[in-house]
Amino acid sequence: MRSLVVAVLLFAAAPAFAQVVSRPTDPPIVSAENDSWYRLREPLQFAGELYFPAGAAVFFNGNTMVRTGHYNGVPLYADTTIEPYSIVYVPIGRGVMQPYERVRGGELAGTTGSRMPSFPMRTARESRELPVAAVAPTAPPQPIGALAAFTPETGAVGTSGVTRRVETTPPVTFETLRRPESNDGIWLAFMGRKWVSAGPAVPLSATAFMRVGEYAGFPVFARQGLDEEIIYLPARSGVVAPYRLKP
Numbered sequence: 001m002r003s004l005v006v007a008v009l010l011f012a013a014a015p016a017f018a019q020v021v022s023r024p025t026d027p028p029i030v031s032a033e034n035d036s037w038y039r040l041r042e043p044l045q046f047a048g049e050l051y052f053p054a055g056a057a058v059f060f061n062g063n064t065m066v067r068t069g070h071y072n073g074v075p076l077y078a079d080t081t082i083e084p085y086s087i088v089y090v091p092i093g094r095g096v097m098q099p100y101e102r103v104r105g106g107e108l109a110g111t112t113g114s115r116m117p118s119f120p121m122r123t124a125r126e127s128r129e130l131p132v133a134a135v136a137p138t139a140p141p142q143p144i145g146a147l148a149a150f151t152p153e154t155g156a157v158g159t160s161g162v163t164r165r166v167e168t169t170p171p172v173t174f175e176t177l178r179r180p181e182s183n184d185g186i187w188l189a190f191m192g193r194k195w196v197s198a199g200p201a202v203p204l205s206a207t208a209f210m211r212v213g214e215y216a217g218f219p220v221f222a223r224q225g226l227d228e229e230i231i232y233l234p235a236r237s238g239v240v241a242p243y244r245l246k247p
Helices: 002-013
Strands: 044-046 049-053 065-071 074-079 087-091 096-102 149-151 156-158 163-165 187-190 193-197 209-215 218-223 230-236 239-245
Touching (some): 065 087
Antiparallel strands (some): 044 049, 074 087, 156 163, 193 239, 209 218, 230 239
16 A cells, blocks of 8 residues: 555656647648738738738748738738737738738838848838828728718718818819811911011022001011912011911
């Protein structure tokens, strides 16, 4: 009996050893390859921050990547070997992941993190700007973390306890050039008739030309001794341009 008790006490006092087995992360089943927000390269919202598509796609690595959340039903993954909340990975099919990177603003302004950032680093002043989260392609941007409703008639965005006015841009109207109604080129109306350009300008001579009228404050000349339906208007000092009567 005494030997049995000693054996039980020795067994209870013996140290216990446990073996920890690390299991790789299962590969993602759902991907964003057919989602419009991914195809349009819109930013995604995660942990209260905006993440933008950046860099080349990489293959899924179950030994370093862990699931950290989801966006619109698509699982998001993080790399445990880099700074947390700096980059998330979105599965896009066939075992390929698209990195989405957070812009280093706010408390991270001026820092680089585990890797060189894909976007220019913000200054402290730039980081004070309110970022907006992209929603549906046809919907207006919304402030991060706000539940909002957009009213097209008023242009107001109502958030949780805050109403913000959204400036709307008036529509721009484009008008094409009118189709030309004739090929007369440069022409003018004089004495109730239409006169069109008749060639290059010629020197004005007091002996060869006589004044026959006035057009818009400019003298109108005709050649002396010639019975032709051509008038001349000053083009520049000492030179007049011919205009012939349009039939």
